[in-house]
Every structure is written in C-alpha cells, then in structure tokens.
Amino acid sequence: MKLSTTLLDVTPLRSNAPFRRLWIGRTLSGLGGQMSLVAVMFQVWQETQSPVWSGAVGLAQALPLVALGLFAGAVVDRVDRRRFSLLMTAGQVVCSLLLALQGFLAPLPPAGLLVLVAVQSCFVAGNGPATRSFLPLLLPPHQLAAGLALSRIAFQGALLLGPALGGVVAGTLGVGACYAIDALTFTAALYAVFRLPRMEPGGAGARPGVRGVLDGLAFLARTPVIRGALLTDLAATLLAMPVSLFPLANAEHFGGDPSTLGLFLTAVAVGGVAASLLSGTFTRLPRPGVVMLVSSAVWGVSLALFGAASDPWAGLAFLALAGAADTVSVVARGTVVQSHTPTELLGRVAAAEQIVGQAGPDLGNLRAGLVADATSGATALVSGGLLCLGAVVAVGVTTPELRGPQRVRPRPAAAPGGSPAPPAAKEAPTPLE
Template sequence: MTGGRLLLDVAPLRESSAFRRLWIGGTVSGLGSQLALVAVMFQVWEQTRSTVWTGAVGLAQAVPLLVLGLFAGALVDRSDRRALYLLATAGQAGCALLLAAQALLGHLPAAGVIALVAGQSVFVAVGGPAARTFLPRLLPAGQLAAGLALNRVAFQGAMLLGPALGGLLIAGAGLGGCYLADALSFAAALYAASRLPRMRPDAEPVASAGPAPSAGPTLTAPARPGLRDVRDGLAFLARTPVVRAALLADLATTVLSMPISLFPLVNAERFDGGPRTLGLFLTAIAAGGVAASVLSGVFTRRPNQALVMLGAAATWGVALALFGLVSGPWPGLGLLALAGAADTVSVVARGTVVQLHTPDALLGRVGAAEQIVGRAGPDLGNLRGGLVASATSGTTALISGGLLCVAAVALIGAATPGLRRPPAPTPTPSLT
C-alpha cells in the first residue's frame, strides 16, 4: 500500500461539494459546542461549587437523547430530513443565544442554565439522527467509510482544541462571549444544510421474520406515525443480525470496558497520583484517535468493514487489559494511545456497516439507536468500572473489563456469520 493510500482519504471533500460544506459546517459548530460546554461547566461550578450540579450538566444532555431518541428517529423517517435538520440546528442556536443573553444581562441560577442545556439536547435528539441520513445520499457506498473518518477527525479536533479555546475565551471575553461564539458557529451548519436539496425518506421496508434479503428490502408506503414507527425500527434491528451485531459491539467496548472513571484511582494506585499524569491519560487516548484518523486510509479502503470493526473492538479490549498490567506510566500511555486508535477505527467501521445495511427509510430510527447506544454505553461502562474497582481495585477492573470486551466481541463475531461477508450495498436514493 503506497504512502498516499495510508493517509486520511479526502476524496469525499474533493468530489462532493455538498459533503464538503456539511463537513466544514459541522466542524465549526462542533467546535462551538465544545466552547459552550466549558462555559456551562465553569458557570455552574462558580455558582454552586458542587460536583452534583456539574454532574447534572451531563445528565441534562443525556436524558433527552435517551427518552426522545427513538421517537425522534421515527420523525426523521417520515419528514423532509433537510428541513428537520435545519429546524433542529436553529433550535440549538436559539438555546445558545439564550445562554449568551443570560450571561451578558444577568446570570440565571444553575438550574436555569441546566434547563437551557436540556432544551438544547432536545434539538440534538432530532438533529443527530437527521444528520446521520445525509452521507448515504451524498457519497457513493465506496466512500462512506472515508466520509465517516473525516467526520471523526473533525470531532476529535474539536475535543482537543475546544476546551483550551473555551478557557481562553472565558478569560478574555467572559462567559457571554464564549456562549455567543457557540451561537454564531451554528451559522456555518445552517448555511451548509440550506444548500442541500430536499431529502424525503424512501418508502418503508416491509417487516419480515428473517433477515433482509441481499437484493434489498421490499418497499411499501411511507413510515407510519407514533409508537408503530418505533416498533418497526426495533423490529428491523431484531431481524437484521449485522446491524444488531454492530450495536452490540459498541456496547461491548463501552459497557464492559470503559476506563475513564478508573483513571483517578489508577493514577493514585500505580503512578504518582498527580494531576499531570492524570491529564495525560485522556490526552493519550485522544492522540491515538487523531493518529488513526490521519492514517485512516489503511482501513477505510478495505471492502469488509465488519471485520475491521471486530478487530478494532477486540484491540481496544486487549489494550485496556494490558494497561491494567503495566507498571510504568510511559508504556501505559502508549497502550492508551493504542486503545484510542482502536476506538476511532471501530467507530468509523461500525458506522459504515450500519449505513450499508440499513434501508434509507429506516436510517433515522437506526441512527437514533446508534446515538442512544453511543451515549448510554460509556456512562454505564464508567459506572461498571467504578463498582468493580470499589469492590476490588482499579487494576482488576481494567483487566477484567478488557478481557470481557474481547470475549464479547469474539462471541458476537462467531454468532453473526454475515459479519464475515462484504455487504451488498443498498441502492443510493435520488436526492430529489
């Protein structure tokens, strides 16, 4: 493989102007969201000096996604997805403007700030699944993995730069300036989406008792409203082993082996216990993720992304189990960087598998399920790690979690023969 084919594949940016605009808009608005998160955490802490209140910020972000996710996905699958995304993004921008206004004109109490964060998350619950339906219409099947890798590197860049820039903005322009920068960042996403054509969903696949045939699903009338939509989405997940396995693989890597809640304890148990070492743990994971994104040509061009997904998920588990065994900080940081790289590979490959095996009419509901799994899995995994460590040790929690992850991934691969076969891509629907 030549050097050029090892690097991040930028063909989607070069060949699709619509994807290029969306990517730039998403990158700018994603950076703005990281600025706002720093501002919210700072404001709530300054007002309360309570970790309970700062923890409530994460809860306010998660609960709307978990409660509304599947219903929002059903709405996406019976609406013009472009129009719905525009409304959801405008709603997020409106909440950001309200946060800026309260900071500039007189601070709301912590409960009011958290209420605005929850309101913004309601719009994210709708906009997230809508955005996930765009790529299969904008890119050919062979470029889906590359497009997802580009989205991933934008997300990681925002995670690395956003907190530092947010701190500088708060120090220089105050909370109001930081919130206002977030509100203005949504203009880029709104402009990019406004240039898209209408994106009505395709017809609804007929439910069946077995897996969808390789020739593609039979199509009937558009999606039905309400609880029946949600039921149909869940039925699709139940009868489509490859998509179900992809979501289970995500849960295996997060619920069984998420390490972040263990870092303070491991830092105290085995390293110097200082903040410098603790901060490097997360930085190492992020650095590994960025490196994998930059070199994503290694895996995005492979025909069977399901095998890539399984291999990366297992590598995540092995790296974390070994991190639990090593005694020195530098080998430990290297293993965390490997885990971060494996996580990025797994996320991109899993997203490709899901989109290639999901009919257009169900992309909103399946995207909502992905969003729920991606949000709830890490929270549950951190809780699991904390409970195991409290009963044993941080080392035991890391090693057991990594081994459980590897075992679960092996079981998923063995139980799902379809993962070992390259997919027959679903036809790309018309943009009109």
C-alpha cells in the same frame, strides 16, 4: 503500500460540495459546542462549588437524547430530513443565543441553566438522527467509509481544541463569549444544511408515533449485521470504558499530580487522531465488519494491558493504542450500519446508534467505578478489557454476516451541487435481512 492509499482519504471533500459544506459546518459547530460545554461546567461550578451539580450537566444533556432519540428518528423517517435538520439546528442556535444573553446580562441559577441545556439537548436529540442519515444519501457507497473517517477526525479535533479554547475564552472574556461563539459557529452548520438537496423519506415513510418506533426496533432485531454492530459497540463501551478510572490510575502511577491527569485522555485522543490520519489503511478494505470486530477486540486487549502495566508510560502507550482502535471501530461500524440500512429507516437506526453511543459509555464508566470500588482499579480495567474481548468474539462467532464481504444497499444519490434529489424508491431487502 502507497502513501496515497495510507493517509486519510479526502476525496469526499474534493468531489462533493454538499458534503464539504456539511463537514465544515459540523466541524465549526462541534468546536463551538465543546467551548459551550466548558462554559456551562465553569458557570455551574462557580455558582455551586459542587461536583454533584457539575455531574448534573452531563445528565441534562444525556436524558433528552435517550428519552427522545427513537421518537425523533421516527419523525426523521417521515419528513424531509433537510427541513427537519434546519428546524433542529435553528433551535440549537436560539438556545445558544439565550445562553449568551444570560451569560452577558443576568446569569441564570444553576437549575435554570440546566433546564436550558436540557432544552438544547432536545434539539440535539432530533438533529442527530437527521445528520447521521445525510452521509449515505450524499456520498456514493465507495466513499462512505472515507466520509465517516473525515467526520471522525473533525469530532476529535473539536474534542482536542474546543475545551482548551473554551477555558481561555471563559477565563478572559467570560462565559457569555463562549456561548456567543457557539451560536456563531452554528450559523455555518445552518448554512450547510440549507444548501443540501431535498432528502425525502424512502417508500411510504415511517408510521406515526410508537408504531414507527416499534418498526425500527423490529428491523434492528431481525437484521443480524446491524444488531451485531450495535452489540459490539455496547460490548466495547459498557464492559471496558476506562475514563472514570483515570483519576485512580493517575494516583497510582503519577502520585495524583493533577498536571498529569490530562495525559490519559490526551493519549486516547492522540491514538485516535493518528488512526484517522492513516485511515486509508482500513477505509478501503472490503470487509468493514471484520475491521470492526478486530479493532473492538484490540480496544479490549489494550485496556486490559493498560490496567496490568506497571510502567506509567507503557500504560499511556496502551491507551494510545486503545484510542486508535476506537477510531477504527467507530468508522467501520458506521460503514456497516449505514450500508445495510434502507433509506426509509435511516433516521430510526441512526437514533439507536445515538442512544447506544450515549448510554453505553455512561453506564460503562459507572460499571468500572463500582468494580474498582469493590476490588481495585487494575482489576476493573483488566476484567473489563477481557470481558469486552470475550463479548466481541461471541458476536463475531454468532454473526457470520459481519465476517463476510460488504453488500452495499443501493440508494439514490443526492444530486450534485445542492439540487434536489428525487424521492427514494422502496428498496427490496437484501439477503442479510
């Protein structure tokens, strides 16, 4: 295999200026967002010294995403996605500026700070489905997997660097500086969206209100390939999410040394980055559904082996393998879902992905903690990994559409150079539907 077909495919960055601007903007804003999250956690902890209040930060972020996601997706499918994303991004900028002002001038009480975080998350709930729908409209079908892999490595880079930078800035310049940097990075995202072509909904657009949401849910229910992809994601996160067990594993394997706790997340991240850098090995394969199923099964097996490992360094190696499998699964799943979603439903399907991606890990961590409390950490990890493997096999057996070659849904591509693209025509359903 040639090296050029093994490494990360950067063709979308070289050949597509709107995608390149969007990728740079989202990379910078993701980095600023991670810095801002560290600042919020630090500020809440300083005021309360309470892990309950610290945990409430995640709740303030998650609830709007879950509560508003599907309705936001229906709105995205009724309007020009570019203009809607501009409005949502501008709302996030305003919230970051308000966070910076209170950080520099008059710190809010914890409850007020969480309210502001929740308001910003409302804009995130709207912007998520819009930005997720950009890639299949900007990139030709054969570059979609490569574009998703590039988005994944940008996310992982922000996750690795953002918290560390946020901690340094908050400790030296104060939390206000973190929020200000976050607002500044959002301007890159705002510019990138501003330069996008028009992205009108296909066909007649979504029906208003609850009817539009129900139409989206009905599409998910009747489309086996997308339903199977989302169920696979739920199986991996709900049944085998290990993060809540890392402190316990650290206590068992490293004597509870706080300096080693970060090794667990780092191992997962290292595996994910390695898979992204070598993503050419799987983004060019013609059966992304099979890639998704196999990598999700590897995720489950790796975590079961991590739970059973007696040597701590072997356990970290299994976590790195799990991180690599997670990245492969995320990219392949995105390729499957976006390739088989009609233009007029991109927002609602993206919203469903966003909700599954938010709720699945949170519930999975809760499940792991409850099982570990009733049994042991090893039992929770091994049982979760094996349950994930069984669920993935069941999805693969009952969803033959995922095992077949990819049928790419035709859609109008955005015009190069940022010029407006014509409204999409309503596509006929494929045999997969």
